[in-house]
Amino acid sequence: MSHPVDRIESPCVILLEPKRERTSRSMAMEEFQVAIHQGKLSDAISVVQAKPAQYFSNTPLNVAIVGEPGSGKSSFVNSMLGKRSGEPGSAETGIQATTTKAKDYPLLMLPQVILWDLPGREESYGSRVNQVDLNRFDFFIIVGYQRFRTVHAELAHEIQAMGKRFYFVRAKTDLDLEASRRRQASGYDDQKVLQRIREDCVTCLLNENVIDPQVFLVSNWDPQSLDFPLLLQKLQSDLLWLKRQAFIFSLPSLAAPVLENKKAAMKGKIWIKVLFCGFLGLLPVPGFSFIVAMFFFVKFRSQCYQVFGLDYPSLTALARDVGKPVTALQAVMASKSLMPIILWRLPDLVGATLMMVEYCLWKRFPFAGCLVSGGSSFLTSYYMLHRCLTAVVKDTLNVLSRALEGRERTPI
Ligand SMILES: Nc1nc2c(ncn2[C@@H]2O[C@H](COP(=O)(O)OP(=O)(O)O)[C@@H](O)[C@H]2O)c(=O)[nH]1
Ligand SMILES: [Mg+2]
Numbered sequence: 001m002s003h004p005v006d007r008i009e010s011p012c013v014i015l016l017e018p019k020r021e022r023t024s025r026s027m028a029m030e031e032f033q034v035a036i037h038q039g040k041l042s043d044a045i046s047v048v049q050a051k052p053a054q055y056f057s058n059t060p061l062n063v064a065i066v067g068e069p070g071s072g073k074s075s076f077v078n079s080m081l082g083k084r085s086g087e088p089g090s091a092e093t094g095i096q097a098t099t100t101k102a103k104d105y106p107l108l109m110l111p112q113v114i115l116w117d118l119p120g121r122e123e124s125y126g127s128r129v130n131q132v133d134l135n136r137f138d139f140f141i142i143v144g145y146q147r148f149r150t151v152h153a154e155l156a157h158e159i160q161a162m163g164k165r166f167y168f169v170r171a172k173t174d175l176d177l178e179a180s181r182r183r184q185a186s187g188y189d190d191q192k193v194l195q196r197i198r199e200d201c202v203t204c205l206l207n208e209n210v211i212d213p214q215v216f217l218v219s220n221w222d223p224q225s226l227d228f229p230l231l232l233q234k235l236q237s238d239l240l241w242l243k244r245q246a247f248i249f250s251l252p253s254l255a256a257p258v259l260e261n262k263k264a265a266m267k268g269k270i271w272i273k274v275l276f277c278g279f280l281g282l283l284p285v286p287g288f289s290f291i292v293a294m295f296f297f298v299k300f301r302s303q304c305y306q307v308f309g310l311d312y313p314s315l316t317a318l319a320r321d322v323g324k325p326v327t328a329l330q331a332v333m334a335s336k337s338l339m340p341i342i343l344w345r346l347p348d349l350v351g352a353t354l355m356m357v358e359y360c361l362w363k364r365f366p367f368a369g370c371l372v373s374g375g376s377s378f379l380t381s382y383y384m385l386h387r388c389l390t391a392v393v394k395d396t397l398n399v400l401s402r403a404l405e406g407r408e409r410t411p412i
């Protein structure tokens with residue numbers, strides 16, 4: 001049996017790897033792209049959802065280490081890498097702000113996991129300084145120390161709004177234990193202090209509506225102690241799930257080149273319509289081209305919807321598959337609004353008015369009015385249909401993202 005890609009005539013599907021080296025992940029990518037090419041958004045998503053987690057083991061997982069400056073992010077990266085500060089290949093650490101831009105550190109002990117050491121995130125005004133776009137990352141580890149701060153709450157909200165997940169790491173727990181020991185020499189119990197700190201972090205995260213908060217208390221000086229081994233174990237057991245999520249989040253960008261190819265194919269069909277609209281504009285009937293062009297626009301838009309899989313039956317099938325109301329998907333479709341199109345066609349009315357003036361006042365053939373109307377009809381029709389096509393491509397990506405948003409909220 002031939003692979004679905006072989007049956008497609010258009011070269012729109014990008015073969016990401018040579019055939020013999022194709023991994024299960026790239027096969028999932030191809031199947032997804034084929035379904036997008038065929039305008040079957042629902043199939044495209046189902047193809048990926050139906051794959052077992054092992055399918056995604058080759059997906060890179062970009063993990064961002066975020067938190068306030070000095071919280072111990074770079075030291076945490078070093079502990080994860082099994083390196084000491086100052087060793088070759090380690091992240092730079094220090095009392096002053098040492099990390100000024102995002103830097104990647106492949107984590108050798110887990111395949112295709114890349115840790116990203118990010119500049120510290122200050123509260124309020126600082127959130128705009130050195131800010132790195134968090135959308136680029138698949139998973140997050142918020143590193144904090146001492147109290148739970150506004151910046152932690154802000155980060156938790158931002159990450160959850162993207163539909164992504166995070167662990168909360170409370171670094172420098174060795175300092176907390178030492179301070180508690182000094183304060184309370186007799187009857188002191190490490191476990192009780194740790195339990196209190198853990199409960200405090202969990203409560204603060206729950207107050208920020210975090211689902212199933214994952215909190216780890218660590219000392220970057222000693223990766224064998226406290227919750228560090230537990231954290232590695234957890235990351236390892238969540239890994240396939242996280243990679244699958246990362247793959248699902250990359251789907252809209254995987255769809256983009258296929259949609260651009262489809263757009264190029266549709267562009268050819270615009271010219272015939274544009275020439276026809278221009279010709280109709282030349283007819284000496286005031287307002288005729290305006291009405292016909294609007295009819296052409298609506299027809300072209302529904303043709304685009306069908307080609308890209310945004311027509312009502314396709315959207316209903318997609319909405320049913322992802323368990324969302326169809327209105328939620330339609331809400332992100334800017335091309336549905338007719339108002340900007342009507343405004344675009346207003347120059348046509350200049351031609352129509354001129355024709356009326358020529359008819360009523362000068363009682364002669366509306367030559368100038370016809371020319372103005374034909375010219376404006378040609379130009380506005382081109383821009384109108386071109387914009388419609390661009391908007392439909394954008395809408396397809398938006399609908400895909402909306403359909404994938406918040407899927408599989410199973411706690412990690
Ligand atoms: N005692 C203790 N100090 C730490 C720990 N983690 C980091 N530090 C210190 O905290 C300071 C800031 O650490 P760094 O990793 O550069 O923080 P970053 O700005 O968040 O990257 C440095 O002086 C580190 O040595 C920890 O777990 N325990
Ligand atoms: Mg740093």
